[in-house]
Amino acid sequence: MRSFTRASTLDPVPGDIVALLRRIDMAAGAEARYLDQLPQLLGALQEQARIESVTASSAIEGVHVAKVRVPNLVSGNPQRIRDRSEAEFAGYSAALDYLNQQGPGDLAVGLVLHLHRLLFAFTDGRGGQFKVDDNLVIDRHPDGSTSTRFAPVGWQETPFYVDELVARTNTALRDNETHPLLVIAVFVLDLLCIHPFADGNGRVARLVTTHLLQRAGYGVGRYVSVEQLIYETKDEYYRSLEASTKGWFDDGQHAAWPWASYLLGRLDAAYTRFGTRVAAGTGGGTKQDRVRDFVLLHAPTPFTIADIRRTVPGISDNTIRLVLSELRNEGLIANDGTGRSASWHRVGA
Numbered sequence: 001m002r003s004f005t006r007a008s009t010l011d012p013v014p015g016d017i018v019a020l021l022r023r024i025d026m027a028a029g030a031e032a033r034y035l036d037q038l039p040q041l042l043g044a045l046q047e048q049a050r051i052e053s054v055t056a057s058s059a060i061e062g063v064h065v066a067k068v069r070v071p072n073l074v075s076g077n078p079q080r081i082r083d084r085s086e087a088e089f090a091g092y093s094a095a096l097d098y099l100n101q102q103g104p105g106d107l108a109v110g111l112v113l114h115l116h117r118l119l120f121a122f123t124d125g126r127g128g129q130f131k132v133d134d135n136l137v138i139d140r141h142p143d144g145s146t147s148t149r150f151a152p153v154g155w156q157e158t159p160f161y162v163d164e165l166v167a168r169t170n171t172a173l174r175d176n177e178t179h180p181l182l183v184i185a186v187f188v189l190d191l192l193c194i195h196p197f198a199d200g201n202g203r204v205a206r207l208v209t210t211h212l213l214q215r216a217g218y219g220v221g222r223y224v225s226v227e228q229l230i231y232e233t234k235d236e237y238y239r240s241l242e243a244s245t246k247g248w249f250d251d252g253q254h255a256a257w258p259w260a261s262y263l264l265g266r267l268d269a270a271y272t273r274f275g276t277r278v279a280a281g282t283g284g285g286t287k288q289d290r291v292r293d294f295v296l297l298h299a300p301t302p303f304t305i306a307d308i309r310r311t312v313p314g315i316s317d318n319t320i321r322l323v324l325s326e327l328r329n330e331g332l333i334a335n336d337g338t339g340r341s342a343s344w345h346r347v348g349a
Contacts, residue, residue: 002252003186027271052225104215152195302343
C-alpha cells in the first residue's frame with residue numbers, strides 16, 4: 001500500500017531495471033510462439049514446474065517432505081497425510097492448482113484469503129483468516145540467535161491495509177502508467193510488510209505473484225518454476241527484501257529497487273531457463289543425444305542430475321547416468337563428489 005502513496009517510489013526507474021524489463025518483454029513475446037507449436041513438450045514442462053514450485057516454495061519456509069511422498073501429495077487428492085509438513089505441502093499444491101485452473105481476473109482480497117485457506121486446508125490451522133494478534137518478522141542466525149527484522153502492521157489495521165493495497169494495485173494495472181512488473185513487485189513488497197497472516201505470508205505472496213504475472217501476460221511461471229529460482233538464491237531473496245523494507249514504516253520512505261531488481265532478475269532467469277529447456281526438448285536425435293547436447297552445450301557449471309532432469313523432461317535417471325558415465329569415460333566431464341550431493345563439470349569449462 002505504501003509503495004503506491006509516494007510517486008518517487010517508482011520514478012525515475014534505474015537504468016539496470018529498464019534493461020531488465022526490456023529483456024523480459026522480448027522473451028515474453030517469443031514465449032507465445034510455442035503455445036500452439038509444442039503442446040506435448042509444454043505439457044511436460046508444466047507438470048515438472050508445478051512439482052518444483054510446490055517443493056521449492058515450501059522449502060523456503062522450512063517445509064520439507066520425503067521425495068517418495070511427493071506424487072501422492074501433489075495428486076490433487078492426497079491420501080494418508082502423515083504430518084504437518086505434508087499437510088502444508090499438499091495445501092500449496094491445491095492453491096497452485098486452483099490458480100492454474102482459473103482465468104487471470106482482477107486481484108481481490110477474497111482471492112488472497114482463499115489461497116491462504118487452501119494452503120492450510122489439510123491442517124487444523126485457521127486458514128483463510130487474517131491474523132488476530134500482532135506478529136513479528138524474526139531472523140534466525142546460524143549460531144541459533146534471533147533478531148527482529150521489523151514489526152508488521154498491527155492486526156486491527158490489517159484488513160484496511162490489505163483492502164487498500166489490492167485496490168491500488170488493480171488501479172495501477174488498469175491505468176497502465178507504470179510497467180506491470182513494477183506494480184507486481186511493489187505489491188508483493190507491501191503485502192510482506194503488512195504480513196497479514198499468522199503463518200504462510202511468504203507462500204501466499206508467491207502464489208499471488210504467480211496470479212499477477214499470468215494476468216499481466218507473463219506465463220513463463222507455468223513452464224519454469226520461479227519459486228525454484230527463488231529457492232536457489234534464497235539468501236539474496238531475504239537480503240533484497242530487508243533492503244527494501246527499511247523505511248517502509250516511516251511513511252513509505254523506502255527504496256523498492258533492491259527487491260524489484262531481485263524479482264525481475266528471477267523472472268529474467270526463468271525466461272532464459274525456458275529457452276534452454278525448449279531447445280533441449282526440441283533437439284533431434286535420441287533421448288541420449290538430447291542429454292548429451294544439454295550437458296556439453298547448455299548445462300551450468302557445475303551441474304547435477306536434477307539440473308538435467310529439470311531441463312530435459314521425460315528422460316529416466318538411468319538414461320541420464322548412462323550418458324554421464326559415457327561422457328566421463330570420454331574425458332569430456334568430471335564428477336565432484338558422490339551420492340545425492342554429486343555434481344559434474346565440463347572438463348576445461
